[in-house]
Amino acid sequence: MERVRKMLTRPLVIGALVMAVVGGGLGLYWFQPWKLWQDETVNEALPGVVETSAPPAAASATPSGTPLGTPSETPSASPSSSAAGPQALASGELISHEHATSGTVKLVRLADGSHIVRLENLDTSNGPDLRVWLTDAPVKEGQAGWHVFDDGEYVSLGKLKGNKGSQNYTLPDGIDLARYTSVSIWCDRFDVSFGAAELARA
Numbered sequence: 001m002e003r004v005r006k007m008l009t010r011p012l013v014i015g016a017l018v019m020a021v022v023g024g025g026l027g028l029y030w031f032q033p034w035k036l037w038q039d040e041t042v043n044e045a046l047p048g049v050v051e052t053s054a055p056p057a058a059a060s061a062t063p064s065g066t067p068l069g070t071p072s073e074t075p076s077a078s079p080s081s082s083a084a085g086p087q088a089l090a091s092g093e094l095i096s097h098e099h100a101t102s103g104t105v106k107l108v109r110l111a112d113g114s115h116i117v118r119l120e121n122l123d124t125s126n127g128p129d130l131r132v133w134l135t136d137a138p139v140k141e142g143q144a145g146w147h148v149f150d151d152g153e154y155v156s157l158g159k160l161k162g163n164k165g166s167q168n169y170t171l172p173d174g175i176d177l178a179r180y181t182s183v184s185i186w187c188d189r190f191d192v193s194f195g196a197a198e199l200a201r202a
Contacts, residue, residue, distance in 0.1 A: 038126050042162030046118060048086050048111045084111045089177070092197035095139065097146050098187070099125035101195025105183045115171040117157055117183055123164055129189040130160035132169045134180045139198040146192050149184040160185060 103122035135154040157169035184196040
């Protein structure tokens with residue numbers, strides 16, 4: 001009887017060990033906890049802006065309403081070229097949701113008429129399947145705002161390029177920008193916002 005009991009018990013133990021290993025592997029793949037300690041910094045220039053070596057005095061004299069990245073008074077800048085530069089249509093500051101998040105979000109019209117969402121000085125946690133969403137949801141502080149961004153209309157602008165830095169995300173053609181009022185750093189795997197910003201029109 002003892003031998004029979006051992007023969008029956010051994011497959012059960014092996015099966016339990018296999019299930020534990022498989023379950024642990026799936027859990028690690030799903031949650032990817034190591035990403036919380038892995039920062040990825042991506043810095044992109046604003047499209048259409050040419051870096052110049054303008055003196056600080058010229059930069060500080062730029063009046064409000066000047067197109068992004070365009071000095072107000074330089075010999076080479078004409079009114080027509082200034083008007084054709086990138087224009088900030090709306091902007092907002094990121095607030096923290098499930099993870100501490102900070103930075104600035106801008107909705108920008110480029111010189112060719114296309115639009116981008118630009119994240120500037122972004123600082124958030126890394127995580128699995130993070131996306132940048134343009135949404136019509138209100139931005140709420142605290143846990144009340146963690147899960148609202150998939151309740152209404154949203155447009156996914158692609159995977160988050162890096163959890164730190166300044167990055168550009170192209171909007172698809174034909175979007176009615178008036179319908180969207182916020183941007184979320186959205187974890188698509190767990191349906192939760194890492195951070196979000198309300199867009200205030202310029």
